[in-house]
Amino acid sequence: MNNSEPSAVSLPLSQRAQRLSAPGTSSMRSKANALKEAGINVVNFAAGELSFDACPVMKAAATDAxxxxxxxxxxxxxxxxxxHALAQQVTQRCGVNYAADEIAVTAGAKQALYNAAMVLLNPGDExxxxxxxxxxxxxQIQLAGGVPVYVDTAADDYRLTCAAVQKALTPRTRMIVINTPNNPTGTVYQREELLGIARLAFAHRLWVVFDECYRKLVRAPHEHHNIVSLFAPLKHQTVLVDSFSKSHAVTGWRVGYACAPAPVIAAMHNLQGHTTSNPSSLSQYAALGSLMADAPHFTRQVNAFLDQQLLAACTCLGHVDGIRCAPPEGAFYxxxxxxxxxxxxxxxxxxxxVDHLADLLLTEAHIAVVPGSGCGDGNSIRISYAVEREALIEGLTRFARFMSEIVTH
Structure with a gap:
């Protein structure tokens, strides 16, 4: 008689899980942190966050809560x-009325975007x-069963145009995603572009997901434009997505929000009630405190810092042959x-x-960048210039030295 224990069986993951991979930003962060733990001085250009401490108004409100x-x-x-406070603020800045039942607070903008995909898309929707x-x-589109239809914007200064959207339309098109100021490029969509896309989306009865998480971080003389503000009839087909993370230096606090028609918000309520439930209560009270007291001084301070950082970065990169940048008009990339x-x-x-180049930059030059392959562009890398000034100069000096040592034909 055999009394040995049966062998363990390795059960497979779902097909959905097998198609998922970690975001390139978090993968590069992990690699950079491993080198740091080994005692190597790594400059991390991969993190999408300010080097600032959190907005003082939000800190005070969180402490009080x-x-x-x-x-x-x-x-x-x-x-x-x-x-209610968010509805008032969005109404004021957009010039279009929003009510509290058209607002959902989420665990960062990422959850707002996920909620939108899950409640608006059916399998096969483009x-x-x-x-x-x-x-x-x-x-997220694929997790919801949707089909991304990619439109290359490199020839149009890295901005989606009305003509490009028109060309990409099919009978299965359900939604357009717009992100301005843009991650990863740093471009800011111009008024005419957005207005044309808005009218096209309205005419074709398409949803628009409008991610404006970097709206407060724009380099002069450029301006951020909200698509609903430009074309009010589109409000009933639009999900605005915003966050406190970038502008208030609270990326770890996970507090964002969506603005959408009340039935969409009601569906998000049902979905979120079965996934994460509410975002952190302390983060919510901190966000409320910032809305009640506002913090324009902090935003001005952040933008003044980013203006100087961009100037320093462009000066450093001006000495590097064989590269070119997308228009750095907003965000901090x-x-x-x-x-x-x-x-x-x-x-x-x-x-x-480009992935091999990013690995070499990390292991040889000890700088962490985000390879553009994860963003659909195998010819580019993304760096954040929101790091501390000393790290910015040191990292870009290493980058320039490394790139000068590449022998091309």
């Missing part, structure tokens, strides 16, 4: 008073996505075309592709 034990469950899509894109956009360096040799080794 903690001191007064406001740490219980809230409604799944946020505190009623926060939703969604127009500009390339390069923030890599979460197509993944430089999207650098390195295609002329791909296929070149570094210390005798051929640089196979």
């Amino acid at each position: 903690l001191a007064t034990a406001r740490n219980r469950y809230t409604p799944p899509i946020g505190l009623p008073q926060l939703r 969604v127009i996505v500009a390339v390069p894109y923030w890599e979460t956009f197509p993944t 430089l999207f650098i075309d390195v295609s002329r360096k791909l296929g070149g040799r570094y210390l005798g080794s051929v640089i196979r592709d």
Whole structure:
């Protein structure tokens, strides 16, 4: 008689899980952190966050909430008073009326975008996505059963145009995703572009997901334009997505929101009630505090810092041959075309592709960048210039030195 234990069986993951991969930003962060733990001085250009401490108004509101034990469950899509305050603020800045039942508070903008995909898309629905894109956009669309339809924007200064959208339309088109100021390129969509797309979406009865998480971070003389503000009839077909993470330096606090027609918000309520439930109560009270007191001084301070950082970055990169950048008009990214360096040799080794280049920059130059392959652009890398000034100069000096050592034909 055999009394041995049966062998363990390895059961497969779902097909959905097998298609998922980690975001390139988090993968590069992990690699950079591993080198740091080994004692290597790595400059991390991969993180999409400010080097600032959190907005003081939000810190004070969070501290007050903690001191007064406001740490219980809230409604799944946020505190009623926060939703009301957000509705007032969006109404004021857009010039179009929003009510509290048209607002959902979420665990960061990423959850707002996921909710939108899940409640608006059916299997097979097509969604127009500009390339390069923030890599979460197509993944969430696919998780919802949708089909991303990619539109290359490199020839149009990295902006989606009305003509390009028109060309990409099919009978299955259900949605357009617009992100301005843009991650990863840093471009800001111009008024005429947005107005044309708005009218086209309205005429074809398409949903528009309008991600404006970097709206407060724009380099002069450029301006951010809200698509609903430009064309009010589109409100009933639009999901506005915003966040406190970038502008208030609270990326880890996970508080964002969606503005959409009341039936869409009601569906998001049901979905969020079965997934995460409410965002952090402390983060919600912090967000409410910033809306009640506002913090224009903090935003001005951040933008003044980013203006100087961009100037320093462009000065450093001006000495690097064989690269060019997308127009750096907003957010805090430089999207650098390195295609002329791909296929070149570094210390005798051929640089196979942009992922190989990113790995070499990390292991040899000790700087972490985001390869554009994860954004649909295999010719570019993304760096954040929101790091501390000393790190910016040091990192870009290393980058320039490394790129000068690549032998091209």
